[in-house]
């Protein structure tokens with residue numbers, strides 16, 4: 001093939017097209033998969049999906065949660081306790097979290113961890129929609145919730161409008177000031193297996209202090225291996241990994257084909273006494289311009305698609321990840337084969 | 347200029363082991379034109395590759411220009427090819443992606459010459475070899491004789507002291523073969539040392555001397 005009298009060497013078109021196609025698909029898969037994880041969190045309302053609800057009544061010891069949560073934190077990792085505030089306008093939720101359960105997509109700042117959710121200082125993580133209500137004072141940000149000044153430690157939300165943009169999460173103690181101890185709670189765990197144990201601990205802790213009613217639905221019994229294998233998440237993850245593998249393999253193949261087509265060039269360099277770094281330079285010039293061009297071409301297409309399609313929403317991280325998977329792997333192969341050439345007998 | 351003492355070279359390991367050279371002794375003086383002859387598989391290309399610094403060897407000594415070549419040091423071999431020796435291999439080995447001009451300019455690429463100097467040197471050799479009208483052509487658009495001349499041009503453009511050629515007339519008809527033969531004679535007349543591996547008696551006859559190779563050793567009985 002010739003363009004304007006210049007020969008386009010064999011394999012270049014292949015590298016270009018395949019890098020364009022691979023980067024296009026890869027960026028799409030990576031960003032869709034990230035998107036899907038976020039959508040899942042939003043759909044389940046910041047819960048894991050196996051959370052459990054309970055109600056406390058006739059309890060008079062207002063500070064009993066301090067004791068119980070300390071004990072629970074010692075015994076279990078990765079659980080969270082929530083309480084919903086009776087607010088007719090905004091969805092406001094108190095949280096105590098130990099370890100990590102569900103972290104919403106953050107726009108800035110941090111989400112609650114054990115220290116911030118267990119402190120007695122009023123703190124909030126705001127949904128994006130309430131960002132404009134923030135008051136700055138002494139270099140810190142505050143949000144006024146019913147005359148309580150809460151320090152804002154983070155802003156959560158998604159680019160497109162979603163439920164969490166309209167939510168406020170508050171530290172547990174502060175939230176209890178609004179609800180009182182006799183109210184509805186939800187507890188959640190990262191590992192489904194811990195659900196019963198955590199529930200039992202809470203149940204036992206309230207013996208003799210008041211009435212506790214816990215819902216019986218939700219999670220029942222242990223998961224079998226088969227049901228685990230066919231669970232939504234495992235299938236999603238498997239498909240994702242398979243796709244990554246196939247993209248990696250095609251990058252490898254295309255790079256090898258490209259190298260094959262350049263045997264006469266390598267031989268010529270050897271004959272002319274090119275030094276190692278000169279060879280690296282020559283290859284880089286040829287391979288990178290084309291593969292990088294292909295990558296950018298794919299990226300441009302996906303960005304155009306993203307503008308017109310709600311489902312595709314590319315972030316910088318997605319691009320960097322797919323860049324590492326395509327050009328990163330191509331580079332590794334090139335360098336390895338060059339080093340092999342250098343050390344093999346000529 | 348070139349001296350070899352008891353040079354051994356084998357390929358492969360164990361059962362698949364082939365001893366291509368089994369103790370080669372020879373010496374070639376500055377400005378000589380020598381042909382290497384012998385049956386197919388006798389080790390001629392292997393010998394030429396070693397002389398040209400394109401292949402290392404197992405044992406023995408190779409003295410080039412009074413200096414013993416460290417054949418285990420690939421960097422040194424690269425420098426030898428880069429500066430002193432021009433090689434024309436058996437099947438031309440022209441880069442398919444590059445046109446005639448860029449193929450011939452390849453050895454000058456990292457010499458730090460100006461673009462004008464490179465152009466001058468390249469055009470000079472192309473004219474000398476009568477292929478200056480093909481500068482923009484790609485190797486697959488050339489005839490065998492033209493390819494051979496491009497390969498020679500690439501070997502001599504950096505003005506090496508030593509020129510090696512493996513079967514330079516093997517793929518050519520008699521008339522073109524003779525032309526190529528004259529080119530080598532002219533190079534030798536201009537003071538360069540020339541070593542040609544050949545089956546062609548005619549080519550051998552214009553050389554000062556013939557070195558016969560038989561089963562990996564120099565055969566002095568012919």
Ligand SMILES: Nc1ncnc2c1ncn2[C@@H]1O[C@H](COP(=O)(O)OP(=O)(O)OP(=O)(O)O)[C@@H](O)[C@H]1O
Pocket residue numbers: 357358364365366384385386387388389390391392393
């Ligand atoms: N890279 C290699 N790997 C293994 N064996 C090799 C290699 N190169 C050459 N040989 C073997 O070394 C011996 C000498 O090969 P060489 O190419 O030097 O022969 P030649 O005299 O040039 O033959 P021809 O006239 O056919 O070109 C042969 O038996 C060949 O099979």
Ligand SMILES: [Mg+2]
Pocket residue numbers: 390391392436512
């Ligand atoms: Mg040969």
